[in-house]
Amino acid sequence: xxxxxxxxxxxxxxxxxxxxxxxxxxxxxxxxxxxxxxxxxxxxxxxxxxxxxxxxxxxxxxxxxxxxxxxxxxxxxxxxxxxxxxxxxxxxxxxxxxxxxxxxxxxxxxxxxxxxxxxxxxxxxxxxxxxxxxxxxxxxxxxxxxxxxxxxxxxxxxxxxxxxxxxxxxxxxxxxxxxxxxxxxxxxxxxxxxxxxxxxxxxxxxxxxxxxxxxxxxxxxxxxxxxxxxxxxxxxxxxxxxxxxxxxxxxxxxxxxxxxxxxxxxxxxxxxxxxxxxxxxxxxxxxxxxxxxxxxxxxxxxxxxxxxxxxxxxxxxxxxxxxxxxxxxxxxxxxxxxxxxxxxxxxxxxxxxxxxxxxxxxxxxxxxxxxxxxxxxxxxxxxxxxxxxxxxxxxxxxxxxxxxxxxxxxxxxxxxxxxxxxxxxxxxxxxxxxxxxxxxxxxxxxxxxxxxxxxxxxxxxxxxxxxxxxxxxxxxxxxxxxxxxxxxxxxxxxxxxxxxxxxxxxxxxxxxxxxxxxxxxxxxxxxxxxxxxxxxxxxxxxxxxxxxxxxxxxxxxxxxxxxxxxxxxxx
Amino acid sequence: xxxxxxxxxxxxxxxxxxxxxxxxxxxxxxxxxxxxxxxxxxxxxxxx
Numbered sequence: 081x082x083x084x085x086x087x088x089x090x091x092x093x094x095x096x097x098x099x100x101x102x103x104x105x106x107x108x109x110x111x112x113x114x115x116x117x118x119x120x121x122x123x124x125x126x127x128x129x130x131x132x133x134x135x136x137x138x139x140x141x142x143x144x145x146x147x148x149x150x151x152x153x154x155x156x157x158x159x160x161x162x163x164x165x166x167x168x169x170x171x172x173x174x175x176x177x178x179x180x181x182x183x184x185x186x187x188x189x190x191x192x193x194x195x196x197x198x199x200x201x202x203x204x205x206x207x208x209x210x211x212x213x214x215x216x217x218x219x220x221x222x223x224x225x226x227x228x229x230x231x232x233x234x235x236x237x238x239x240x241x242x243x244x245x246x247x248x249x250x251x252x253x254x255x256x257x258x259x260x261x262x263x264x265x266x267x268x269x270x271x272x273x274x275x276x277x278x279x280x281x282x283x284x285x286x287x288x289x290x291x292x293x294x295x296x297x298x299x300x301x302x303x304x305x306x307x308x309x310x311x312x313x314x315x316x317x318x319x320x321x322x323x324x325x326x327x328x329x330x331x332x333x334x335x336x337x338x339x340x341x342x343x344x345x346x347x348x349x350x351x352x353x354x355x356x357x358x359x360x361x362x363x364x365x366x367x368x369x370x371x372x373x374x375x376x377x378x379x380x381x382x383x384x385x386x387x388x389x390x391x392x393x394x395x396x397x398x399x400x401x402x403x404x405x406x407x408x409x410x411x412x413x414x415x416x417x418x419x420x421x422x423x424x425x426x427x428x429x430x431x432x433x434x435x436x437x438x439x440x441x442x443x444x445x446x447x448x449x450x451x452x453x454x455x456x457x458x459x460x461x462x463x464x465x466x467x468x469x470x471x472x473x474x475x476x477x478x479x480x481x482x483x484x485x486x487x488x489x490x491x492x493x494x495x496x497x498x499x500x501x502x503x504x505x506x507x508x509x510x511x512x513x514x515x516x517x518x519x520x521x522x523x524x525x526x527x528x529x530x531x532x533x534x535x536x537x538x539x540x541x542x543x544x545x546x547x548x549x550x551x552x553x554x555x556x557x558x559x560x561x562x563x564x565x566x567x568x569x570x571x572x573x574x575x576x577x578x579x580x581x582x583x584x585x586x587x588x589x590x591x592x593x594x595x596x597x598x599x600x601x602x603x604x605x606x607x608x609x610x611x612x613x614x615x616x617x618x619x620x621x622x623x624x625x626x627x628x629x630x631x632x633x634x635x636x637x638x639x640x641x642x643x644x645x646x647x648x649x650x651x
Numbered sequence: 652x653x654x655x656x657x658x659x660x661x662x663x664x665x666x667x668x669x670x671x672x673x674x675x676x677x678x679x680x681x682x683x684x685x686x687x688x689x690x691x692x693x694x695x696x697x698x699x
Contacts, residue, residue, distance in 0.1 A: 158684070162684070165681060292698070293697070293699060298694060298695060299695060303692075349667065352676075353667065359683075360679070363684070364687070367687075
């Protein structure tokens with residue numbers, strides 16, 4: 081990191097934190113602290129919703145995902161706009177009519193206290209875990225790439241967020257997220273422009289996309305369905321439209337970290353418009369981030385990529401007896417790249433000439449070298465596993481940050497690091513704010529201390545924000561790397577979201593089912609989802625559908641049994 | 652000194668912009684989704 085990078089990074093973060101504290105200074109009541117005094121305009125709500133969902137993992141992992149797997153991850157978001165419309169029509173009017181602080185308050189109104197507490201508990205468990213990962217994920221990557229201490233990085237992210245979230249509550253979260261979104265999108269667009277500029281002179285944007293397509297990276301939509309295999313395919317049109325829809329319905333309709341964003345709106349119309357704004361822009365935003373990942377992939381077709389992107393792990397292997405083995409494989413990988421260069425240039429020439437026969441020949445050659453390169457990378461991962469058994473051998477999360485650190489000029493590195501920090505802070509702030517409001521409103525105020533005055537609950541909200549912040553930092557410090565980070569967050573979400581969504585869908589649409597039936601149906605549904613997670617190969621997106629459908633089905637069955645029993649008792 | 656935010660003093664929206672009813676806004680969002688899926692399908696086919 082050069083001095084200019086430090087200035088840009090510290091200046092950006094310092095401004096955002098100070099602005100959040102200053103703009104919301106003097107929050108004096110619980111209404112203002114938890115609902116932002118219902119003063120938010122639609123664009124603030126929309127940006128806040130997008131910033132909450134876009135964590136640092138989005139900016140670190142998604143380009144890496146595209147580098148490895150192409151554009152198809154965008155299908156994951158196809159259900160989101162439909163969910164925005166459904167929530168705008170059905171959920172928002174009910175929440176506004178009941179003047180709730182949290183989504184779970186509605187459940188007591190519709191069912192009973194135990195169902196409200198169960199939903200709040202499931203939310204606290206899954207969001208509490210996710211908050212830790214939201215801090216940990218960028219911290220582990222930044223600490224590895226920059227040589228910072230992991231604990232210190234966790235602490236920096238956690239403490240910065242705690243400062244303004246504790247100080248200003250929901251409003252501080254929303255106003256800072258506007259600045260954070262500007263930094264995030266500005267930084268990513270600049271990074272995208274830079275990577276295209278760094279391509280060879282004879283390779284324009286169109287040529288780069290064509291090369292990516294011929295190398296299988298422009299696989300944006302896949303409509304195919306195979307009853308045997310597609311259930312295990314995480315990203316296709318059908319899983320995106322069904323699993324993605326259910327996940328988005330759960331996340332935006334029942335997860336307090338998102339519900340709090342639109343409950344702070346000036347009116348129903350402002351809240352609706354904020355959600356629909358997200359429905360319009362989310363897919364293009366994800367497409368852009370994935371596209372930048374694909375451009376980084378094309379860049380590395382013309383520039384030597386590292387054999388393994390996680391330099392920290394590589395350094396550890398160099399310090400072991402396996403160093404020579406790694407060096408040998410690295411040399412072999414570099415040789416393959418040298419040979420591949422000619423084939424890639426041949427592909428570009430053939431594409432420009434629109435010569436189908438030459439394209440096919442060059443494509444076959446490139447494919448052969450790519451497979452050879454992949455084989456060497458697999459061998460490298462084997463060596464890493466032997467040399468450092470505890471090391472993570474997936475390096476896709478390091479692809480983008482590795483490119484940023486190595487190739488971007490002074491100042492832009494600081495800006496891109498500010499993007500990652502901003503993203504980590506924006507989603508963590510929403511999470512801490514939601515965890516605190518759910519703990520205070522649904523547990524503390526409802527079941528533990530009902531006779532406190534507003535100042536007491538305001539102070540309690542601040543203390544719970546601090547407590548959840550510290551829990552998240554501790555969890556982040558002791559978390560170990562889980563598969564792909566973005567997937568880890570989504571898997572944790574999917575395990576609980578289906579059940580929570582099922583409870584809410586029953587509440588909204590199945591008036592016949594009452595409190596006892598839905599409560600036990602939810603417990604059974606959660607058991608089914610956990611069984612699917614631990615004992616089957618079903619892709620995690622389907623857990624949202626399974627959990628939700630199970631709650632509704634069990635709800636009907638149990639309500640039927642309860643009704644029958646009541647009739648027998650009456651008779 | 653009291654902090655004044657001109658934006659906060661604007662009256663809240665009661666109706667959707669550009670359209671007479673919310674149905675128009677909803678169709679805009681769903682139409683945008685359909686457009687993006689078709690566009691992505693064309694991109695996939697062209698660059699396959």
